[in-house]
Amino acid sequence: MRTGRPKAPIILSQEENEQLLSISKSRPMTQAVVNRARIILMAAEGAPNHAITEKVKLSPQMICK
Numbered sequence: 001m002r003t004g005r006p007k008a009p010i011i012l013s014q015e016e017n018e019q020l021l022s023i024s025k026s027r028p029m030t031q032a033v034v035n036r037a038r039i040i041l042m043a044a045e046g047a048p049n050h051a052i053t054e055k056v057k058l059s060p061q062m063i064c065k
Helices: 014-024 031-044 049-056 060-064
Strands: none
Touching: 014 031, 031 049, 049 060
16 A cells, blocks of 8 residues: 555656756756756656665655655
């Protein structure tokens, strides 16, 4: 049985998706911004939070934020 609130789906426009992809591959951006872009992209693809947590190496609380 699942606990907590259901995860709201994230729907990105083509432009938003392209911007986030660009940010996620950017070297001059801070690591926090790059991680946030990667998290949003994975969540938009439908990846569960635990999979995102493992891939980005952040705490579940940071992913849910």
